Amino acid sequence: MEPVDPAPAAPPDREQSPPMTAVKTARPTRSGPRSGPGNRPRNRDRLHGLLMSAPAVAGLVAFVGIPFGYAVVLSFYNVRLGSPMAPSFFGLEQYRRLFTDPDLSGPFLRALLNNLTFAVVVVPLQTGLALALAILLNRKLKAIGLFRSLFFMPVVFPMTLVAVIWRLILARSDQGLLNSALHAVSFGNWGAFDWLGDSATAMASVIVLSVWQGVGFQMVILLAGLQQIPGELYEAAELDRATPWQRFRHVTLPGIRGTLVFVAMLTSVLSFRVFDQVYVLIHGGGLDEDATRTVMYQAVTTAFDQNNIGQASAITVVFFLIVVALTLIQRRVVRPDNED
């Protein structure tokens, strides 16, 4: 991965501009023998590749593949956790209920919408913030390690703990930390506001606390990406009298493009998994359930509060398909140029 090119317009030409004849003669010699005896080493490469990926693939099959297959099967049955009744075949009934029964589809579609809102807001916000923090912390300062670890700290805390702390911050009484801070700042003009209970701010509160908790992780990855950019490029840019913005635009951004794409994808996958904070805040009281219910939350409560495994499986299957589809689309849209 060497995306560092000070003049982005140059490299594509370099390969194409050499005489066409040279390319034409070169190609057959390189890819021609594929069907001949040169096939061997390629085959061996493939074998080695398979061997080396085997542990990961085995893990993937055991912990993702099989459970998912299991979920697909279960979603066609009426299965109750621990019920003495044998699971009965339900056909598409679970799916029908999820999409057409107004009592069930209402919350489910709302949960899907909440998940999408969460992802759409969190991905750019968290990636952008992480980039800003990374740039801020990518300097040669004394004790920079201390600052970096300070910003990384929330990542170390489990989300459940973070949610419990934020419950105190967002408490709706005038003794909630946020409310009392606003009260002080506004010279007493700010009353108690119900951050978690008001449907307008409930999701926003969850987003803020999630970003606060997670941003350090993305920051560290981006920081590593930033440090890959050779200093000479900046020196050269400075000699060319590039402004700081130009340096950011034409040196930094291209330099970490691959990292940025990776971070954005990772964030979006993580953001679909949002569950812990909602669960803890609901059980702690005062969270607007409708405004913050996510699909994962619905699946877990359906399975383990109501013992309805079939329904919960159907929810997860639908959700899995949606997430896979979105990820594929996202990959297509933001695919890094230098993948091959």
Added chain:
Amino acid sequence: MSPTSRRYRRTACTGLALVLPLAALAACGGNGGSGGTSADAGSGKGTISVWAHQGQKSEDGALQSAVKSFNSSQSKIKVELKLIPGNDYTKTITATDASQLPDVMEFDGPTMANFVYNKKLAAIDSYVSAKTMSNATAGSKAQGEIDGKHYGLGMYDSGLGVYGNRKLLDAAGVKYPTGLSDDWTADQFTAALKALKAKDSDGKTLDLQENNGYATEWGTYGFAPIVWSAGGSLLKDGKAEGALATPAVVSAMKTFQSWKTYVDPNTDGNAFAKGRVALSWVGHWMYPTYSKALGSDLVVLPLPDFGNGPKTGQGSWAWGIGADTKNAKAAGAFLDYLMNDTDVTAMTTANGAPPATKTALAASPLYKQGGPLRLFADQLAKPCGDSDITKSCVAVTRPVTAGYPTVTAKFSDALNSIYGGADPKSALEKAARAIDQDFSDNAGYKIP
């Protein structure tokens, strides 16, 4: 990446996709065959495992010392106690296969029917001594009984009330009831809140234990009395439709909703003990904390009356024997020991609960005539059972059905959204439809 390896990958993926469901089915078959379960009396010697929920520190301490003294009182049986956080306790048992469950386990009263239905609990009648059975209070025995067999015995029962801060009530000039007979109506309760608000610096005068969350068992236990007191019911003849969303219940829920402006969110759990609010709607278990904080300023009042007389929830944590135990005799001996006066008294002193054994109840300084918690004893002396809710009875048992997990999940969800501002009528109707759908999916949860 070359096209060939991509093609190879695709075939591999297709292969996997085809094989996976089969593997899953094989996995299904693997653990599906856990035939009939039955407790084995065993030798009455050896180590038995015990699961209990982790509650307040004082309760955990009382239980731990009971186990310790049991272990040192004899040498034949050794008890290993495992405490599991209360919020996930029921889920843990539900998700655990019967064969992995301990010899003795605690469970919350209303979940018992479900565990019996799931074959996770054994009847205790043949393992617990006759003396222990006859010493259990009527309420405790009734809670643990299905089809004439007993599956659980509690060390204590439970009750709900409104704790009042006498000093704050008097300062606001609020007159409060002295017992069940002159109970507040819901309107009087609202008026009291209003009067208290005028004297309160932040306008919050009521604690509804919001910090426990309402989409939880606390929501159902704490606020189903509103439904009962309005003449409704969570479940009537196995159906929620027509019982849960009656006009009276809807209007009672509107009143409940209107209290939110008076409610302290109680994030720190100290709203009442620290004197921030004058009234706290909670169960007996807060008595030790509250009486320590307020002393003689603490008054105990019944929940307000919504038209069908004051009501309270009843039933609490109980002990049973795991269906797959190999040592039921030893388990029974441990239960006998737990129900002795010393341990029941230590436990009920720790959590303020009404003792569930006759001898301990009679000796209880808290619940005897004239005792500070006499009100709870009075309420429990007028039991309704789980379906026969009349105007004159007070203590209602939550529905004894294996479908209770769904009932409580749907009702507490509705309650949570009503508290958050949703329309009570549509929220309750939705819950009723969901409960009925679930019961029809499960053939009414008839215990086989």
